[in-house]
Amino acid sequence: AQTVTQSQPEMSVQEAETVTLSCTYDTSESDYYLFWYKQPPSRQMILVIRQEAYKQQNATENRFSVNFQKAAKSFSLKISDSQLGDAAMYFCAYRSGSGANSKLTFGKGITLSVRP
Amino acid sequence: EAGVAQSPRYKIIEKRQSVAFWCNPISGHATLYWYQQILGQGPKLLIQFQNNGVVDDSQLPKDRFSAERLKGVDSTLKIQPAKLEDSAVYLCASSFLQRGAGEQYFGPGTRLTVT
Numbered sequence: 460a461q462t463v464t465q466s467q468p469e470m471s472v473q474e475a476e477t478v479t480l481s482c483t484y485d486t487s488e489s490d491y492y493l494f495w496y497k498q499p500p501s502r503q504m505i506l507v508i509r510q511e512a513y514k515q516q517n518a519t520e521n522r523f524s525v526n527f528q529k530a531a532k533s534f535s536l537k538i539s540d541s542q543l544g545d546a547a548m549y550f551c552a553y554r555s556g557s558g559a560n561s562k563l564t565f566g567k568g569i570t571l572s573v574r575p
Numbered sequence: 576e577a578g579v580a581q582s583p584r585y586k587i588i589e590k591r592q593s594v595a596f597w598c599n600p601i602s603g604h605a606t607l608y609w610y611q612q613i614l615g616q617g618p619k620l621l622i623q624f625q626n627n628g629v630v631d632d633s634q635l636p637k638d639r640f641s642a643e644r645l646k647g648v649d650s651t652l653k654i655q656p657a658k659l660e661d662s663a664v665y666l667c668a669s670s671f672l673q674r675g676a677g678e679q680y681f682g683p684g685t686r687l688t689v690t
Binding site for chain 1: 578606615616617618619620622626631664666667670672677678679681682683684686
């Protein structure tokens with residue numbers, strides 16, 4: 460079974476600085492997808508960024524980028540120029556690329572606070 | 576485009592009572608998911624529908640939980656009878672694609688407290 464591990468329960472960053480959130484996963488599959496989701500205090504989960512395992516190039520979405528290390532099974536999220544609105548819980552998630560089941564397997568999440 | 580709608584937003588019940596949650600997915604999304612999110616943990620899939628058929632309910636406690644998606648649109652999740660450990664946020668999500676990198680869109684969730 461696939462597992463997703465987020466070992467840091469909390470992190471804090473100064474506004475305008477850069478922060479990196481860590482995630483590791485375990486799988487025997489070669490075809491899969493990785494995601495970072497953001498869950499603000501209002502609790503609506505939104506997708507931040509996604510990475511296809513077959514792509515070597517790291518995904519980037521504006522201030523958000525990932526460092527995908529497939530051999531190490533590591534998938535970290537970097538937030539540049541942090542803003543107050545980035546404060547939220549962040550979840551790393553895995554989805555298998557094969558089969559009919561497309562469920563997401565989530566990590567425990569990390570609470571990010573942004574200091575003004 | 577309207578997002579995933581859920582109701583109620585909050586519910587408090589006593590143990591052994593029954594409760595039902597409702598979800599309306601984004602129009603045109605054939606795949607619908609119910610997740611349970613216990614405080615301090617990531618969401619855990621309870622059940623996945625493709626149209627009105629069940630794709631995966633392996634983690635649904637079937638002795639007390641049930642779900643249906645009549646006509647392949649709205650869905651209801653029911654708990655009967657509720658236990659203290661059912662206190663959690665119940666998230667509904669939908670997606671256009673069943674597989675691959677397709678994004679899952681989440682609703683605001685229903686926070687259930689069982690006393």
